[in-house]
Amino acid sequence: MEERSSDGRGALFWAWEFGNTRALLTIAALDNDVFDDKERDAQGSSPTSLCKEDADCDYDAVADVVNDPARVEEEKDLIAEVRSKLEEAADKDLDEMDEEEEDDGEEDDEEEEGDSRATNSDVDDILPDDADEL
Numbered sequence: 001m002e003e004r005s006s007d008g009r010g011a012l013f014w015a016w017e018f019g020n021t022r023a024l025l026t027i028a029a030l031d032n033d034v035f036d037d038k039e040r041d042a043q044g045s046s047p048t049s050l051c052k053e054d055a056d057c058d059y060d061a062v063a064d065v066v067n068d069p070a071r072v073e074e075e076k077d078l079i080a081e082v083r084s085k086l087e088e089a090a091d092k093d094l095d096e097m098d099e100e101e102e103d104d105g106e107e108d109d110e111e112e113e114g115d116s117r118a119t120n121s122d123v124d125d126i127l128p129d130d131a132d133e134l
Contacts, residue, residue, distance in 0.1 A: 008041035017050040019057040021065040022075075029075035034066055 004010040012034060015023035028034045037046035051057040065071055 012047045016047040019062045024066045025075040028072050
């Protein structure tokens with residue numbers, strides 16, 4: 001939560017500025033205080049003030065959603081599910097890379113032993129059948 005742009009705003013500021021309850025729930029689910037007004041942007045505004053001072057942002061409605069423990073728990077569960085899927089995908093990618101390396105190693109061994117010759121299907125299509133005898 002410490003990363004900021006040149007105007008001194010970061011994720012928490014932008015979430016409040018646009019009344020983005022999903023972003024605020026995610027920030028809260030990651031154990032951050034979304035109502036912390038100690039931080040200020042370059043103009044001296046706090047995160048929540050960006051919503052409070054904007055007629056298009058319903059601070060009370062946004063705060064009600066973010067203050068709902070059940071909604072925060074749902075977001076925590078969603079984060080855990082996404083992390084799990086990402087880890088599974090990463091493990092699968094690593095397994096596939098390992099298999100490719102093993103396959104490459106077997107092909108290299110075969111080429112070194114002379115058990116198979118490298119072929120290029122494009123060249124094979126162009127050359128006559130008796131080209132090996134040339």
